[in-house]
Amino acid sequence: MTSVLYDAIGELVTCDRAVGDGSPLGLLHDAAVVIEDGRVAWLGRSGDAPATDDRVELGGRCVIPGFVDSHTHLVFAGQRSAEFAARMAGEPYAAGGIRTTVAATRTATDSELRTLLDARVAETRRQGTTTLEIKSGYGLRVEDEIRLLRLAREVTDETTFLGAHVVPEEYRHDPESYVGLVAGEMLEACAPHARWIDVFVEDGAFDADAARVILEAGRRHDLGLRVHANQLGPGPGVQLACELGAASADHCTHLTDHDVAAMSDSGTVATLVPGAEFSTRSPYADGRRLLDAGVTVALASDCNPGTSFTSSLPFVIALAVRECGLTPAEAVWSATAGGATALRRHDVGRITVGAHGHLTVLDAPDHVHLAYRPGVPLASVLAG
Numbered sequence: 001m002t003s004v005l006y007d008a009i010g011e012l013v014t015c016d017r018a019v020g021d022g023s024p025l026g027l028l029h030d031a032a033v034v035i036e037d038g039r040v041a042w043l044g045r046s047g048d049a050p051a052t053d054d055r056v057e058l059g060g061r062c063v064i065p066g067f068v069d070s071h072t073h074l075v076f077a078g079q080r081s082a083e084f085a086a087r088m089a090g091e092p093y094a095a096g097g098i099r100t101t102v103a104a105t106r107t108a109t110d111s112e113l114r115t116l117l118d119a120r121v122a123e124t125r126r127q128g129t130t131t132l133e134i135k136s137g138y139g140l141r142v143e144d145e146i147r148l149l150r151l152a153r154e155v156t157d158e159t160t161f162l163g164a165h166v167v168p169e170e171y172r173h174d175p176e177s178y179v180g181l182v183a184g185e186m187l188e189a190c191a192p193h194a195r196w197i198d199v200f201v202e203d204g205a206f207d208a209d210a211a212r213v214i215l216e217a218g219r220r221h222d223l224g225l226r227v228h229a230n231q232l233g234p235g236p237g238v239q240l241a242c243e244l245g246a247a248s249a250d251h252c253t254h255l256t257d258h259d260v261a262a263m264s265d266s267g268t269v270a271t272l273v274p275g276a277e278f279s280t281r282s283p284y285a286d287g288r289r290l291l292d293a294g295v296t297v298a299l300a301s302d303c304n305p306g307t308s309f310t311s312s313l314p315f316v317i318a319l320a321v322r323e324c325g326l327t328p329a330e331a332v333w334s335a336t337a338g339g340a341t342a343l344r345r346h347d348v349g350r351i352t353v354g355a356h357g358h359l360t361v362l363d364a365p366d367h368v369h370l371a372y373r374p375g376v377p378l379a380s381v382l383a384g
């Protein structure tokens with residue numbers, strides 16, 4: 001057994017309202033945390049800490065739970081900077097750009113994809129992320145979707161089968177057959193490598209009927225449900241997610257009052273990805289409206305080469321505060337405990353006894369600095 005005392009923490013964000021100031025962030029000041037064999041063994045006032053094997057002095061800096069990025073597309077080859085530049089020059093975004101990345105990913109070897117994935121995971125850790133969900137969805141053939149999920153499984157347990165990302169080129173004139181493949185043979189082959197199933201419900205991607213067939217098939221294979229919903233316009237995605245008991249509806253940019261009420265009633269988490277709105281120059285999701293209605297809000301990067309090529313939760317937090325109406329405290333909660341809730345995890349995203357010892361340190365005295373100092377590399381993984 002090895003125990004380490006992280007001491008002289010200026011502000012400790014536990015995301016446990018039972019401790020400290022009683023707020024959702026559960027703030028403790030002049031605090032310390034003991035990690036023993038990878039788990040949180042003790043937390044409290046600096047000076048009250050038990051004896052440990054090692055001690056790390058934090059010099060008054062802020063410590064938060066490692067970020068939980070509950071929505072990423074990290075396994076892919078190629079990049080689409082020309083598409084981004086065109087969009088910034090005034091061309092609109094349509095869902096079909098995904099096919100460009102599919103073509104590049106299919107021709108990449110496992111070793112090439114693994115190298116790219118490992119570099120991206122390292123990039124997230126340099127910015128304070130300790131838990132990642134990773135989707136497939138750039139293979140869109142049975143053997144390629146399995147390949148992407150296997151590679152994702154090498155770096156996380158939170159893998160999501162997204163065969164229903166877009167209808168691939170070869171099925172363009174027969175999308176119904178592709179839905180049959182995704183809900184049948186492809187799901188059968190991919191389910192052992194996935195914890196979740198997701199569908200991109202949008203004009204140009206999949207409609208509600210197709211999504212229902214695929215999600216219900218996923219549930220029969222014991223996969224949890226997630227939905228890309230209401231990104232580019234109003235649509236049926238959020239209602240479907242809530243009706244089927246999905247853990248999370250992601251994007252939630254264009255919502256009716258009915259959609260907001262459905263999320264509030266169902267407990268489906270609204271995962272906001274303002275990096276996508278930034279990168280597509282689109283209107284931002286109204287996080288304030290969701291929070292005021294009692295909806296649980298998570299923040300994620302949606303890291304992907306087309307519409308949100310950022311892996312930075314600090315950037316996402318700053319955007320959510322500036323553009324989605326979240327307070328700095330709400331944004332930090334949503335990028336940690338909120339992401340964990342979107343993955344139905346209680347052992348990450350919070351610093352509580354027994355949880356994974358995933359600590360992120362800020363080169364700052366408090367959590368507000370994440371939004372207050374946008375673009376400054378304050379966050380990094382301390383433990384976990």
Ligand SMILES: [Zn+2]
Binds near residue numbers: 071073228302304
């Ligand atoms: Zn996405």
